[in-house]
Amino acid sequence: MATLTLYDLPEEVVSRLEQRARAHGRSLNSEVVDCLSRQSAANTDPENWLQQVEALRAELKGGPIPLDELVAATERDSH
Numbered sequence: 361m362a363t364l365t366l367y368d369l370p371e372e373v374v375s376r377l378e379q380r381a382r383a384h385g386r387s388l389n390s391e392v393v394d395c396l397s398r399q400s401a402a403n404t405d406p407e408n409w410l411q412q413v414e415a416l417r418a419e420l421k422g423g424p425i426p427l428d429e430l431v432a433a434t435e436r437d438s439h
Contacts, residue, residue, distance in 0.1 A: 381391035398412075410430065417425060 377391055377395070378388055380395075381388045384391060384394075386394070413430065414424060
């Protein structure tokens with residue numbers, strides 16, 4: 361495993377990460393690793409991202425999102 365050192369993080373970012381870590385019952389380091397892992401996977405693997413969206417919707421008891429709606433939302437959010 362690699363080691364990454366971050367400098368000059370804004371306090372509000374650290375605070376939000378600490379809150380997320382507490383909410384998920386893990387250390388700050390584990391939360392940062394999870395956030396970075398999810399973000400890098402979502403940006404490089406669209407199939408993985410779609411699977412995560414569908415899993416979340418199932419968790420929230422929503423029905424499947426039509427692909428055209430996902431594409432439109434992704435295009436809208438990227439601008």
